[in-house]
Amino acid sequence: MTVLSHADDLVASFHEAVRRAGDIALGFFRPGQRTTARVTHKEGGSPVTEADLLVDAFLRTEFARLLPDAGWLSEETEDSEDRLTRSEVLVLDPIDGTRAFALGEKTWAVAAALVRDGRPQIGIVHAPALKQSYVAVRGAGARLNGAPIQVSQLAALEAGSKVGAPMFLAEELRLAGLKFSLQPRVPSLAMRIVYVASGTLDAGFASENSNDWDIAAADLILEEAGGRLASLDGCDLVYNRVETRHGLLAAAPLQIYPAINHAMRRTRNAFEP
Structure with missing residues (x-):
């Protein structure tokens, strides 16, 4: 198995492609104002902008040049079972936080990962x-x-701990006995997770229904910074399955994840009939 480093040409080219894609999106972004991009809505009502689609198309072309044998999974591309036959797959959210982007909020991101055998490598x-x-990497x-x-070195969540979570989930966690300070909403899930990686947040939570493209890149960033992203079963997340x-x-x-996971499981058991 090839071991990569931050100095590798592949990593540098991967990063440069994502930066250029970000510039494409930035051309449609207006801080504090609505985007200049055309906005439509998918089935179910979630928005998609002209910028999402342009970033998707650009990175599909760039990544195909860099990794021609890799599969492809993107929020803005119709899924194909072909990716399931590949040991490597490129996982992309062209704009994570599209609603924020469209309304002129700055906390949105291009999130891209190279997944090998179910786990992100870049x-x-x-x-x-x-x-x-x-x-x-x-x-x-x-x-x-x-x-x-690196992540926060906090030994346990306490009243002043900075946590990012949906409001309803924060209430559940408080009922389970966790103490923390709920921070203002972070519209991009990928950004919420990397804020934990950088220590900006002490912990973060996501409700059900996130997809591979929302979390794969941030998962690796958190892991490499000394943290853990996992579901109630406590197992590492597996990407490029049939169900995303x-x-x-x-x-x-890592040092506070077990206690948090225990509290999550306890509160969910209490809420289930």
């Missing part, structure tokens, strides 16, 4: 409007704008 979450670029650490990052959807997730530093 992960990039690039937030052009914030001028933040998170990059991780398996076994080589995680970086923000080129500088190494995941359940309730917790992102936290």
Whole structure:
């Protein structure tokens, strides 16, 4: 198996492609104002913009040049069973946080991962409007704008701990006995997870229905920064399955993840009939 590093040409080319894709999206972004991109809605009502589709098409072309044998899984491309036959697959969310992007909020990102045998090997979450670029390579650490990052060294969640979570889920966790300070909403799930990786948040949570493209890149960044992203069963997440959807997730530093997972399981058991 090939071992990559941050200095590898593939990693550099992968990152450069994502940065260029971010510039495409940034051309349609207006801070504090509605995007200039055309906005339509998918079945179910979630928005998709002209910028999402242009980023998707650009990166599909660029990544096919870099990794012609890899499969493809993107939020904005019709899924194909062909990816299931590949040991490597490129997993992309062209704009994670499309609603925020469309309304002029800065916390959105291009999220891209190279997944091999079910786990990410390269992960990039690039937030052009914030001028933040998170990059991780398996076994080589995680970086923000080129500088190494690590998770919070907190020994346990306490009243002042900074947590990102949906409001209803935060209430469930408090009922389970966890204490924390709920931070303002982070519209991009990938950004919520990498904020845990950088120590900006002490922990983060996601309700059911996230997909591979929302979390694969951020998962690796968190892991390489000393954290864990996992579901209630506590197992590592597996990507490029038939079903791309995941359940309730917790992102936290390794030293506090077990206690958080225990609280999550306890509260969910209490809420189930």
